[in-house]
Amino acid sequence: MTTTITLTGAGGQIGYALLFRIAAGDLLGPDEKVRLRLLEIPQGLGAAEGAALELQDGAFGLLEHVEVTDDPAVGFDGCDLALLVGARPRGPGMERGDLLAANAGIFGPQGAAIAAHAADGVRVTVVGNPANTNALIAAASAGDVPAERFSALTRLDENRARAQLSETLAVPVDTVRRVPIWGNHSATQFPDVSHATVGGRPAAEALEAIVGDVPTWLDQTFIPRVAKRGAEIIRVRGSSSVASAANATIEHVRDWVRGTEEWTSAGVVSHGEYGVPEGLISSFPVRSVDGEWQIVEGLEVSDRARAHRRVGRRARRGARRGAIPRDALKGHRAGSEQGRMDAGGAR
Numbered sequence: 001m002t003t004t005i006t007l008t009g010a011g012g013q014i015g016y017a018l019l020f021r022i023a024a025g026d027l028l029g030p031d032e033k034v035r036l037r038l039l040e041i042p043q044g045l046g047a048a049e050g051a052a053l054e055l056q057d058g059a060f061g062l063l064e065h066v067e068v069t070d071d072p073a074v075g076f077d078g079c080d081l082a083l084l085v086g087a088r089p090r091g092p093g094m095e096r097g098d099l100l101a102a103n104a105g106i107f108g109p110q111g112a113a114i115a116a117h118a119a120d121g122v123r124v125t126v127v128g129n130p131a132n133t134n135a136l137i138a139a140a141s142a143g144d145v146p147a148e149r150f151s152a153l154t155r156l157d158e159n160r161a162r163a164q165l166s167e168t169l170a171v172p173v174d175t176v177r178r179v180p181i182w183g184n185h186s187a188t189q190f191p192d193v194s195h196a197t198v199g200g201r202p203a204a205e206a207l208e209a210i211v212g213d214v215p216t217w218l219d220q221t222f223i224p225r226v227a228k229r230g231a232e233i234i235r236v237r238g239s240s241s242v243a244s245a246a247n248a249t250i251e252h253v254r255d256w257v258r259g260t261e262e263w264t265s266a267g268v269v270s271h272g273e274y275g276v277p278e279g280l281i282s283s284f285p286v287r288s289v290d291g292e293w294q295i296v297e298g299l300e301v302s303d304r305a306r307a308h309r310r311v312g313r314r315a316r317r318g319a320r321r322g323a324i325p326r327d328a329l330k331g332h333r334a335g336s337e338q339g340r341m342d343a344g345g346a347r
């Protein structure tokens, strides 16, 4: 069987890092052939065409076909998996509302093109920032495609959180589990260690033995380090996260397609779980079961998480601008709340 994968922003940095891993079988395994559709804007076509030449030179046995286009109707034709990476970055002097409007102009038409041209079971992963809002806009524009088929990437934040715990506790990172991200891929996110396990045992005791005052360490060291890791990468590397973002995207989509036993994190549509307003796209602890994200329910939400969310809500109320343009959401109830939550866009 061949899977058709559409990648927007294919001429950009994350696109370049993603393409070769997909072609090598990292996304769908060593037996699944792939057909790639690289969707760019005219200015990005040269870079995407160059990447397509290199894909050819990679002589990847799993890669059946590559098409480069700036036409969404061609780009999403028959698409099984859409990776929406291309987005409008915040330019100098750009207000939050301008950023949201510019991205609504991208993700609205892409959602409509997905509804019109993609395969019936299409699954859409939004990476381009502000990811949760862009996912909501695309979903709201996608007609009959259920909102549950759209999700936003917060796996990079979860990976960053697990890696920080691993380093602090001096344990292998793959023994650190259950560190969900609540909220958005933005500075108001909440990486939650209250359910974390290390080698199957609660992480709390091990943490206390090493850091002493765990609440202070969480508030002053861990949470800011994870939430501001994107800025740290930019400062040290001189450019935003690329390979780690591509890796997280691969893991997110692979888990969605293949299923998970353990929890992970993804921005998915709320049906009111944990008090998140219905219709918002927010990051939750999730499992993938039969190809669908399911929010892990019934978790005790710690006082710290509750307090953090209150702070987030106050910050959001303080934001005077930032609602998603009304016409981008066709009367979607949760639209302006989503826009206020998400426009910060961590990287």
Ligand code: NAX
Pocket: 008, 009, 010, 011, 012, 013, 014, 015, 039, 040, 041, 043, 044, 047, 085, 086, 087, 088, 089, 106, 126, 127, 128, 129, 130, 131, 153, 154, 155, 156, 157, 185, 240, 241, 242, 245, 346, 347
């Ligand atoms: P680049 O600027 O290198 O690439 C973006 C590409 O998208 C460009 O080639 C541009 O021509 C293309 N593009 C713009 N509008 C398009 C449209 N309408 N259709 C198709 N292509 C379009 O950015 P890159 O470093 O690759 O980052 C891509 C996005 O990922 C950004 O929005 C960035 O903020 C976001 N990120 C999200 C992360 C997450 O965890 N959710 C983490 C990493 C990353 O910062």
